[in-house]
């Protein structure tokens with residue numbers, strides 16, 4: 001059973017919270033409690049793609065080899081298709097197919113998150129099946145959490161700093177006054193697991209299908225002939241067009257000229273199609289205050305173009321841990337002292353989030369998508385430029401500048 005007081009309580013044991021816990025240990029903090037309302041392994045609605053950024057942080061934490069112990073599939077490139085149906089394949093730069101070094105992989109979150117959480121559990125105290133419902137607030141400072149165990153027992157646990165790593169509908173964010181995000185900074189998306197989709201090729205696939213523009217339909221390869229299939233678009237667009245996302249996914253699979261063939265013999269599993277929200281990093285949410293810090297989805301850090309959030313959740317955990325350890329040493333948990341967390345985090349990822357936001361806006365232009373993907377299908381040089389964009393932020397920024405785009409179109 002948990003003690004009454006810790007230096008740090010982390011609410012949420014997903015990639016953001018578990019990484020924060022392990023990085024805190026690396027920074028010499030020992031009095032840590034990691035709580036989650038679920039019992040691990042637990043599912044999380046996701047595309048399940050573990051990108052190069054996530055792999056990098058998992059390597060830093062020394063846990064990347066543990067993913068080999070759970071079912072997963074290596075990915076070596078991206079397939080894009082345009083609204084008019086032209087398809088291109090872009091290998092990740094330097095990726096040698098079927099070699100030991102996978103640039104990224106797809107792993108069901110029920111398995112992948114369990115790898116991360118169990119590693120954290122070896123290092124810090126954990127409390128599963130504990131739902132946080134409120135914060136202890138004293139003199140304008142967060143001083144701990146209030147919540148309930150599975151059996152309904154109410155508990156209050158105190159801490160010098162509380163980390164909100166509790167995902168998209170973060171209770172911690174709400175309790176410190178951070179309300180719902182504007183709909184133009186959220187994506188709403190589906191996920192279904194299908195067996196028997198034909199034409200899988202070790203690539204993640206992003207298809208700009210007419211019905212869900214500006215958004216896309218994805219097919220990501222999993223182990224054992226499975227595929228993670230979903231679609232997503234801005235919540236503001238979904239509201240405007242009153243789309244039923246589950247129905248739209250079923251219609252694309254049944255009727256779209258490319259996909260009806262590939263899904264001819266495919267079967268969805270018993271969970272069916274699920275829906276979840278993605279808080280985007282196109283919105284710079286307040287992520288710290290007196291005695292509190294937010295990481296991952298609670299801090300709204302998902303890439304606005306790709307929809308990836310695991311890498312940034314783990315990255316924010318790393319920076320949060322560094323500044324929490326410093327604040328503990330200085331015995332100063334004020335918003336002002338934790339400001340350095342926000343500065344370092346947004347200094348590291350702010351630029352790339354802005355570029356991805358611009359890319360998201362360009363991606364809503366059907367004419368441009370058709371043109372660029374047509375060009376790429378014909379010209380190796382254009383495919384190479386897109387491949388470079390996938391690997392390098394500076395190249396991405398240059399390519400989507402007005403001049404860069406003109407060059408791409410005229411190549």
Ligand SMILES: Cc1cc2nc3c(=O)[nH]c(=O)nc-3n(C[C@H](O)[C@H](O)[C@H](O)COP(=O)(O)OP(=O)(O)OC[C@H]3O[C@@H](n4cnc5c(N)ncnc54)[C@H](O)[C@@H]3O)c2cc1C
Pocket residue numbers: 011012013014015016017035036037038042044045046047048049050051130131132133165166167168170171189190191230276277278295296297298302307308309310311313
């Ligand atoms: C459909 C979809 C597809 C996506 N595809 C990808 C992808 O392919 N690749 C990628 O990198 N990202 C993807 N994302 C984004 C990614 O899922 C998130 O960015 C990521 O899960 C964030 O991690 P986190 O640790 O911040 O939050 P979470 O993983 O959501 O973890 C939050 C944890 O907090 C716990 N919790 C919540 N409330 C409480 C409470 N009150 N008390 C105690 N515990 C609580 C939950 O049980 C959970 O374990 C996708 C998202 C969606 C919705």
